Amino acid sequence: MIYTRTVELRGHLIDQGIFARVLDDINEYSGDYVIERLDVGQTHTEESYSQIRVTAESEAQVQRIVMRLQTHGANPLEPGSASYRPAPADGVFPEDFYSTTNFDTRVRVDGRSVDVDNPEMDCGIILSDDKNRAWTLPVSDVREGELVVCGSSGIEVLPLKDDRSDQGDFEFMTSIASSEKPQALQVKQIAQQMREVKERGEKILWVGGPAIVHTGAAPALEALIEEGYVDVIFAGNALAAHDIESAVYGTSLGVDLSHGHGVPHGHEHHIRAINKIRACGSIAEAVESGVLRQGIMHSMVKQGKEFVLVGSVRDDGPLPDVHTDVIDGQRAMRAALPGVGFAIMVATMLHSIATGNLLPAKVPLVSVDINPATVTKLADRGSAQATGVITDIGLFCEQLAAELVVGYKRD
Secondary structure: OOEEEEEEEEEOOOOOOHHHHHHHHHHHOOOEEEEEEEEOOOOOOOOEEEEEEEEEOOHHHHHHHHHHHHHHOOEEOOOOOOEEEEOOEOOEOOOOEOOOOOOEEEEEEOOEEEEEEOOOOOOEEEEOOOOOOEEEEOHHHOOOOOEEEEOOOOEEEEOOOOOOOOOOOOOOOOOOOOOOOOHHHHHHHHHHHHHHHHHOOOEEEEEEOOHHHHOOOHHHHHHHHHHOOOOEEEEOHHHHHHHHHHHHHOEEOOEEOOOOEEOOOHHHHHHHHHHHHHHHOOHHHHHHHOOOOOOHHHHHHHOOOEEEEEOOOOOOOOOOOOEOOHHHHHHHHHHHOOOEEEEEEEOOHHHHHHHHHHOOOOOOEEEEEOOHHHHHHHHHOOOOOEEEEEOOHHHHHHHHHHHHOOOOOOO
16 A cells, blocks of 8 residues: 655755755655656746655655655645644653754644744654644653644644845855855855844854864954853853963963963863862852953853853863753753844854754854864754854954954954
């Protein structure tokens, strides 16, 4: 017996490669397909439309294929109504739960379409008891008896719109990550986006690695914090530890940042800096007591801004503010995301990917790194909205501060 489902998709299907990826995914999931309709846009700005009949050997397999295709914005032609069942235990979804994308999503239940709050990839959709609300929830946080949407029926995924009104028919350097793009122009565009975000009253999230300190970019980031262009920082133990080492000892990993060479016993500085903060009780208390008088973390505390530090098995210390339970760290990161309208990720691959997994696709994000693979991996893991700047971190932060901070000049 053959089971079928017809899906539709629209957008720039050919030139963005969406159509090919949809067909590849059907084959990869051991299904078959018939292209029932394909209307190709006649101009560069006109969208294409397609209907594809998906076939498989079981209803469960068809459902699984359709859920996969929804990551590309393909939705069932006849969505039907969502099914749902209670979670069988704490931290466990029903076997056929719907696995979410980070796109805006609607669920049709009891004859109504309900918007799903806080879109996040790789979660389940939870319904309130009265079915009037729906939201995403990671599997670790679900509780026994909560209503979980199952299968792909009744789900509509709304992909991002691709605005091509100002683009030509053929362009160079259109990849998300290219070292050949004009960097000065990229910095100006990012600065303008950040101004617009602040004008809308939204928050700017920075995700940073310790290279911000190693490359001497910390003063530029401090200036941006004080000017109001940093509302939240996500990082690990390393960024904060080396920033505090720099503030207290003038070194980063034992290297004198003013002269670029190691100092006697410099290899001890980072752990001694951590110890000083642990003796104070927290970074904020170190600032309050005068132990910490400058640096990125000092500026964040003084400006009343939020930071979430999540550690790893490699951490020394760690600092007392660091979440050592990664699930608790994820929860703290999620709690800081409401109101974020722009994310900038600087010199950190793992924290960038982790944050990208939590962010809705509608939040623009920029990844800045000397290594193009960092940006590519971020996009490959589902953050389709990611764009990249391939450059030295110190140079980028200096240029951005010069664009946004009136009178900024590095001492």
